[in-house]
Amino acid sequence: MISVQQALEQILSAISPLGSERVSLLAALGRVAAEDVDARRAIPPRDNSAMDGYALRWEDTLGATRESPVILEVVEDIPAGKVPEKTVVAGTAARIMTGAPIPDGADAVMKMEETEKDGSRVRIFAAASAGLDIRRAGEDVRPGERIVRKGDVLTPARIGMLASVGRAVIDVHQRPTVAVLATGNELVDVDEAFLTEGKIVSSNSYSLAAQVLDCGAVPLQIGIARDTREDLIAKFNAALRADIILSSGGVSVGDYDLVKEIMKEVGNRMQFWQVAMRPGKPLAFGTLGGVPLFGLPGNPVSSMVSFEQFVRPALLKMMGRRNLFRRIIQACLDEDVQKHAGARNFLRARVEFRDGRYHASTTGEQGSGILKSMVLANGLIVIPEAVTHARAGEEVTVQLIDGSLEGMAEPEYLKD
């Protein structure tokens, strides 16, 4: 029997980040940077106007008011995108649009609302201060400044930032291909559900593949291996071109030994663990032709929970992520729960925000075959190994498994 933590450490120590590939900006969304990026130019590249108005010398506007405006000669019109040609000298101004470069000589911008055009001249109704409404070159980013670090997840804002400094492509970590293989003679695929008696659909083939996709990795659906030597070997061989192999079923104590036997035979350093957790006690881990191989339990809930605890962190590590773990919150337990000492329990739970704190309650029957408990869950209540009772009102740790939890709390500020 090993602890969740020991299993996780052994797994993560066997996993390395994949190499990089170079992708275009939009393809990089959600990927992890594999290079540090330093700005090759300033943002903004030149001093420019923050307003539509007039670029001028602030000292010329001293004392200007609506009653006694200052009058300046307009020497140029600078729409956005135009390079100024004239210098603004005392007594002159240039009409300028938002984002247009500040002409030489000017040191402030007076916004349109405080001006009035009069032929080739403009009346200025307010006094400017030095630098008013000028956005300075480099005020967002200085040349050479690091704008993306290795390991950063590329968000929409980072992608905009990369575009700003003229980067059209970026090195990101490759995405692992993840073979998903179910084992068991009791299993049929989804289109045989009504053709068979006494069989069950291999839902793990779909829930695990969806979990893989959800991590940003690429599933390779190997299908169902029958419990025969030939079929198991053939399916494991078909899985070998993946970066990581997930099989489900066949790793419990007392299971027909064939899956384990084949794993031992074709795999390297296969370990068949009893992990002190519930659900998800049996877990196999090793490599197959150098490819990390996870043998997950066959029960639908156990396989999903084991994926969350062990496979997801491994996949995120392969993808270069710094943070490998789901968010953890503390919540008020809304019911009594009991368990045996010795195993860490992961109770499928619904987390809500109510009366200023998080509340967690289980999603009903917690059997490892009760997929409904997982469907309704947005979190897993983690009850530590030594604990046997947790009572309503106690604070518990919850691992959030729904990344967004959108709409979990009412958007109060919208109710004005």
Added chain:
Amino acid sequence: MISVQQALEQILSAISPLGSERVSLLAALGRVAAEDVDARRAIPPRDNSAMDGYALRWEDTLGATRESPVILEVVEDIPAGKVPEKTVVAGTAARIMTGAPIPDGADAVMKMEETEKDGSRVRIFAAASAGLDIRRAGEDVRPGERIVRKGDVLTPARIGMLASVGRAVIDVHQRPTVAVLATGNELVDVDEAFLTEGKIVSSNSYSLAAQVLDCGAVPLQIGIARDTREDLIAKFNAALRADIILSSGGVSVGDYDLVKEIMKEVGNRMQFWQVAMRPGKPLAFGTLGGVPLFGLPGNPVSSMVSFEQFVRPALLKMMGRRNLFRRIIQACLDEDVQKHAGARNFLRARVEFRDGRYHASTTGEQGSGILKSMVLANGLIVIPEAVTHARAGEEVTVQLIDGSLEGMAEPEYLKD
């Protein structure tokens, strides 16, 4: 001047969910169900064994211990996937694997660990109770039970559940195609960044398209429209096949009127709002050939914040989502902030969980051109219209804009 809430209400009232399309299970991940799904079969379909062991009649095992085992005749071997052929009568048992159907006559399963095989017989070392280690037909899902509701987001668990009941395809809401168009003579595309003087890269073309992708919608990148009548009309025409059109730039007061003029000319019921918010005050909304058209501000931060407040909820509504809004939390403000009364401010902020509560601090200079403030942010502090000061230590509302916030809190429970 209208409020954020008024603008949002007008926008959402003009937006309807798109129709449905039928996709296969994995393609449905993250999509929104457009149909109610009732289970066409029970899960599990038959009573089956929760353990590897022996199916037997519990009364036969009364008083069995390791010292005085009960001995039963083994009449059949039922591996997973086999339909039992024999009936278990008094004094007999069937060897059974996890997931295999319980044979007629049996009413309990004794796990392998409490048994010992002896030729054609088995020694039972413990007393069973009625129903022990039998998973009942329908204990997860009863036939006819609703397993997915219209508007549910299809998570890995729901996809596994659909597979379980033999559904290989499901109706989901279509994804909107979203045309993204930037306007302005000062803009160049990312590959012209170093060819030009006085121009800036149209980063909005990328950050907005990435925000569209992030919502699960499909960007259509129309590129940059020059400030000419012909080019604007051509680009708006190219955008018309989208389900929604986003343009950025050209909607501020005093901007060259051309963009607004063309919007009014080609569009319907175009409204040019001054929204009481900062950043993001100017906003245009209307339709173009029946297609909803958003005119967003041109500043990089303003366009992203306006997208968050107005476009994202609209896209989620089109995709059939029930919850249109980002998660809202209350956090301790870690610095003093000041603003003018009258506008709702959205301060780019970093949210952390520390000492049992959320803390928020701004990401530095908050100018609407400072994209770095957005790059570093995982939330927007919402300072209400009437407020002019918020002091360190006060509680503030924060809209979380990084869906996951993964790794935000240390996974404490891992440190055992």
